[in-house]
Amino acid sequence: MYVIKKLSVMVFTLWVITTVTFLIMHIIPGDPFSSDAKIFPEEVIQNMRAKYHLDEPLWNQYVAYLDGVVHFDFGESVQSTGQGVSEIITTGFGPSAIIGLQALIISLLVGIAAGTFAALYHGKVIDYGVSLLAILGISIPSFILAPLFIQVFAIQFELLPVASWGTFEHTVLPSFALALGPIAVITRFVRSNMIEVLQSDYIKLARAKGIPIKKIIIRHALRNAIVPVLTFVGPLMAGLLTGTFVIEKIFSIPGLGKYFVDSIFNRDYPVIMGTTIFYSALLIACIFITDIIHRIVDPRIRSIT
Template identity: 40%
Template structure:
């Protein structure tokens, strides 16, 4: 197990290093930050002085090595638009809002998705199964920006039940969490349904039924436990996807998270903040998958035997 963990950690470091290079290169092709920092009355001498201060007059490889060395020390530079605030501090200040929203959305999708998946499996071929599959299809087809706008129009504008935007009490989480979690809810529902159908047709379930075990005990004790292994496998990916996919949702609901910060930074061509946001998100994605690997080893004896 330790060997497996060491290998995964090495893969994570390589992936993070490659992502830092990709982000560094991409951020250089979306615009010129010098043009944003200089006033209209700035001279060419002012421009050259600012380029030298930012290190943009150095070769690309040297700029990357400088960026990488500073990043290892926790220095990701300063935002060029947010009053020269430290980029890492700016991203970390927005991170709790995104994590809380993604956590609530994931909890909602896990509870509802598992219940709907089990319901669809045990009522296979009925109206209930058809309704659940239709809901899953709609959930994976509806664009998040359109869904968010429709929910705002219905529950905030027309009915006046919920706030339209911002971060506050529990009611502020309802619409963005529902919008963010619907796609994952559909994925979990379909995944649980498929796993449950496979488990219900397995030999150990047939044996339990032959022994006279009640149907609900067969479903909950024997079939559901094994059906949740694929959900655990993808849970880290689901959580990381919610954080990375929150750019649109946070923009629609004016949610003060790193998704909205990423959008604002891209629009302003704020290189340091863009790099920091993407690297932080990448680190969370890698960490989430590493935790899921460890959970998978804990719940699946076959994986422990292989490792």
């Protein structure tokens, strides 16, 4: 019942986003061909508008677009003639997803480990050092770190390629540049939660019973400490999977973020609407998956809902 309810909310939310996106794109002045009015004859412009059904009533366009969205057909790109928006999304999502998944795995592994390590040495030099690095990681944006990584690891030491796309080596620097911010946030989350958990009564009781500290940390403390982090993982996952335009631009990655920003500058409305809906669907799906995992990990959630 819970899953059905959540799926219903997801579908409704996606419908609202689709409707709002459609209306915004059609309410703003002009259309994708307004800038071409001085270049091409009026007859050519009218034919192009007819091809993209812009000469039809708004309601007819809306119904046709909804039908296309249901079948994952967002129409044809205005700028890339003959190329469907769905094709652009699937092409661009591949590189973005690879970088994003690697960044997500790095963020979780390093962030959880660093946060746990800092909590175990709470109030000591190691704790202060990890906390300082976490603050720096949050403060320094990825577009500052990315050129620094290129300068150090690609140009100075020649350990990795500068940019471009094609091999695993090309994914290392952008993945770490994208992951450092989330690593810092997760580290602080886990550290504060772990400190609180380690001071709880059941942990003290487990220590009094003589249970090995390693077993206490892994089986009891860490499990409860990372539960609150799951609420952050959903949006983080969606953000990393869809990529960031800045990182993709710096490392010359043909990802979805690049296509999305290019479509805004080119007034390519079908691509703007298609990528917006895809971003939204991915975010909603990631939050839904996170909720399910949260319920599995934390039995208290199941008893409430």
